[in-house]
Amino acid sequence: MKPEELLFASLLLGVFALAGGAYGSFFAIGKLGRSRLLLFTSRVFFGLQAVLCLVLLRVSTLHLGWKLFLVASLLGYAVVPPLAWSALESLHGKEKGKS
């Protein structure tokens, strides 16, 4: 490993998670406000996260297993916001149905 790659890889990892958070947040706010622009923004952040994931595949600091793991966790980031959202909506829907 080259020393510079330590900082590069860790910053990439940080921004990777950050982009996931931005994707989730914009997704939720966009759903709330029914705003196409915000939902589009959320997809841009997810795209950024995917690109960061690709860049991470190329850094030599991380072993192969971790790279595969990152790809898998990218899928996790992709599904958590919509899944959480629809779970919340169906819970609320049930509640409304009752009253």
Next chain:
Amino acid sequence: MIYRSQQLALRYFAASMLLFGVMIAAGLLTSLYYLRVGFLLDVFHFSTAKILHIDTLVLWLLMGFLGSVYWFLPLELEREVEWIGLAQKAFWIFVGTVAAVAATLSFVQYGGTSAASLWLINQGRKYVEAPRWACVLIAAVLVLFGVNVVATALRARRMTGILAVLIADLIPLIVLFLNAFSAEPNMSKDLFWWWWLIHLWVEATWEVFIGCVLAWSLLHLLGASRAIVESWLYVEVAMVLGTGILGLGHHYFWIGTPSYWLGIGGFFSALEPLPLLGMVIHAIYDAGAHRHQILNRPAFAWLLAEAFGNFLGAGVWGFMMTLPQINLFAHGTQWTASHSHFAFWGAYGCAVISVIYLVLQKIRAGRGDFESQAWKWAFALLNIGLVGMSSALLIAGMAQAFYERAIGGSTFQAFLTAQANRWMTEGLQARVLFGLVFTLGYFVLLYDFWKIGKGRRAPETTLRKEASG
């Protein structure tokens, strides 16, 4: 009038905020050692100052937690808490013990390698360093607290989902504290168990605990439906424990533990941000679904800050250094301290402040006006101060990992070189400046706690209804 348990809660909140102030003072003091070589040399040790800082941290949060439960529990079960008289006495024992320990640490500081030092001065377990006699009393207070909760539920012959999760969580939470008593001479074994206390507190049992408290907050703050809040709590608890328990392995990389922990620890801990992201989604959903019911904006703002702070401080900052190849260099640097500050603040500090605002509204204004300028100032100053400190430490920590370890190969000379590096020295200076901003925010917060919602006191009768509604 309100329940006696709720009066006790108010006392716990007051003690918590006082200790928060002591923690800040000790933090500022500790940060000065990094600015001047030989600061207070042979007068007051860095390690003692740091102990005061991080032990009061744990204490103000714990007291905030106890206060929250003593506040919500009688509302949940619609009756006074069992053995409340004993709990009220225990509060003074708790406070007296803390004061005595603070005095011991300030004036005696440390002792020789003898059993007497363990009993009277310091047990030496980072974050819970109090002497043994004090830890015995604190453990007793915690056990009594657990008994209060269980006995009240039994007496009421009622169990709710939130309460069941809380009770199940209190058992490991209290048992883990017994770790403070270990006196294991083998360092690897010692650290192995010590991490059970730290990690399984903050990334498992405390997360579940605060999940329960925030679930109650959502019921009382937004009038959210119990069925929804409870279902969501179960999902979150399952995800947090599913990733957090084995995430423990991210502390077993380099302390002499078997190498399979590299894989286990990296894998599970790197998944930990996902449930935290789920909580952010939930917070945003609630903000939208209950937009018209938000009558307590400060409490709600701090609740949102908790969701985002938990994700950022614990999730993002932790994720950055949780894979073994990164942690190899980041381990135990200012980088770690950066994450420590952000995560503790985001996950727990903000939550305690949110509950205090909720409670203040209930006891002061009923459903009347609960607004001020000051809360916004406090919110901004505290959060800017904290994010600034964490960022300054992140820069210092990355420089340290880079110059001392990646380039310097972790020699003593490399350690010294890194300490003198400009990124590092200036990062540590910037930390002090942002610390002062944070301190200012603390005073504004106290002022606001004192003032907000006063002057429009609702009549006694509605007060009672509000307090119990």
